[in-house]
Amino acid sequence: MGRWEPNARGRLAQAALELYLDRGFEQTTVAEIAKQAGLTERTFFRYYTDKREVLFWGAGELQRTLVEATAGAPATATLIGAVAAGLDAATATFEEHREASRRRQSIISANAELRERELIKLASLATAMAEALRQRGVADLAASLAAEAGIAVFKIAFERWIDPANQRPFSLLIRESLDELKTVASGGY
Amino acid sequence: MGRWEPNARGRLAQAALELYLDRGFEQTTVAEIAKQAGLTERTFFRYYTDKREVLFWGAGELQRTLVEATAGAPATATLIGAVAAGLDAATATFEEHREASRRRQSIISANAELRERELIKLASLATAMAEALRQRGVADLAASLAAEAGIAVFKIAFERWIDPANQRPFSLLIRESLDELKTVASGGY
Numbered sequence: 001m002g003r004w005e006p007n008a009r010g011r012l013a014q015a016a017l018e019l020y021l022d023r024g025f026e027q028t029t030v031a032e033i034a035k036q037a038g039l040t041e042r043t044f045f046r047y048y049t050d051k052r053e054v055l056f057w058g059a060g061e062l063q064r065t066l067v068e069a070t071a072g073a074p075a076t077a078t079l080i081g082a083v084a085a086g087l088d089a090a091t092a093t094f095e096e097h098r099e100a101s102r103r104r105q106s107i108i109s110a111n112a113e114l115r116e117r118e119l120i121k122l123a124s125l126a127t128a129m130a131e132a133l134r135q136r137g138v139a140d141l142a143a144s145l146a147a148e149a150g151i152a153v154f155k156i157a158f159e160r161w162i163d164p165a166n167q168r169p170f171s172l173l174i175r176e177s178l179d180e181l182k183t184v185a186s187g188g189y
Numbered sequence: 190m191g192r193w194e195p196n197a198r199g200r201l202a203q204a205a206l207e208l209y210l211d212r213g214f215e216q217t218t219v220a221e222i223a224k225q226a227g228l229t230e231r232t233f234f235r236y237y238t239d240k241r242e243v244l245f246w247g248a249g250e251l252q253r254t255l256v257e258a259t260a261g262a263p264a265t266a267t268l269i270g271a272v273a274a275g276l277d278a279a280t281a282t283f284e285e286h287r288e289a290s291r292r293r294q295s296i297i298s299a300n301a302e303l304r305e306r307e308l309i310k311l312a313s314l315a316t317a318m319a320e321a322l323r324q325r326g327v328a329d330l331a332a333s334l335a336a337e338a339g340i341a342v343f344k345i346a347f348e349r350w351i352d353p354a355n356q357r358p359f360s361l362l363i364r365e366s367l368d369e370l371k372t373v374a375s376g377g378y
Contacts, residue, residue, distance in 0.1 A: 079378035119308045146373045148341035156333045184335045185374040189268035
């Protein structure tokens with residue numbers, strides 16, 4: 001099957017998510033994912049290096065969005081304002097995919113290897129954001145702290161956003177967490 | 190060699206650090222570590238499950254210290270004050286081991302698997318600290334944010350502390366980072 005398959009990447013991702021949820025990540029093979037998507041294993045490996053990557057291939061795009069929006073914040077923005085601009089742009093890419101995000105996270109939470117991978121991606125986001133802030137002329141310590149705190153806000157707001165009991169938009173939860181961080185750091189509790 | 194070996198754990202750790210620095214973590218075997226320490230492989234496995242654990246076995250103790258001091262902060266302490274109490278107690282256990290901490294970190298930085306392990310340990314510290322804060326009656330969101338920000342402060346202050354160009358005590362670097370976080374979160378830059 002050398003022919004071009006329309007939306008093969010998306011079909012494979014959809015099939016993989018269904019199987020991971022149904023049988024568990026560990027129990028699912030690439031052959032099964034390809035079959036479920038009506039494609040071949042060879043096609044799978046044209047888009048993903050392994051079955052883990054299906055869950056993380058959006059991370060590069062997310063990081064680019066975050067970094068570009070942080071770097072592109074107005075020169076007059078405060079440091080935390082630039083961080084907020086980055087987080088707002090990043091969350092905008094999620095907003096319409098709440099149910100898919102929930103499903104993906106439940107797969108990751110159930111597997112230690114995937115949880116580790118997620119931590120590495122978050123650490124990589126913080127490193128990239130700190131670099132974007134330094135490029136704006138922010139001093140080392142402030143850039144590192146702002147980036148680490150910003151990614152902590154992102155992580156915590158994300159957890160709240162995918163909580164089925166929560167209906168509010170991701171962007172609002174980011175804003176609330178940033179405000180809460182300000183109160184906490186200032187000794188307000 | 191069933192007999193008791195004085196300070197076997199410490200001798201094995203010392204031998205392992207020397208070999209990891211000298212030859213690299215991956216190139217070092219448990220047999221070599223045991224030999225260098227004048228002990229047997231069997232004795233090694235009485236103290237450590239594998240050669241990676243030599244670098245991380247202090248993590249449990251660190252977490253207990255952090256959690257107990259956070260929990261034990263005066264009831265009148267602010268939330269960030271309780272976090273600071275936890276960090277102060279944790280850093281006190283490091284203060285006299287600056288050179289050993291530097292050596293250990295250079296081994297970890299050189300190996301992706303060890304860097305991942307370090308991230309997992311930090312995430313576990315944040316989870317444990319958040320739980321200690323909730324036990325103090327702190328609401329979920331504030332507890333999570335304070336804990337994640339506190340561990341970010343710990344991580345960043347640690348990096349500065351082991352920088353050979355830096356001579357200031359760990360406790361002072363923690364204090365500076367907490368102050369800087371307050372300024373950053375309040376939009377002070």
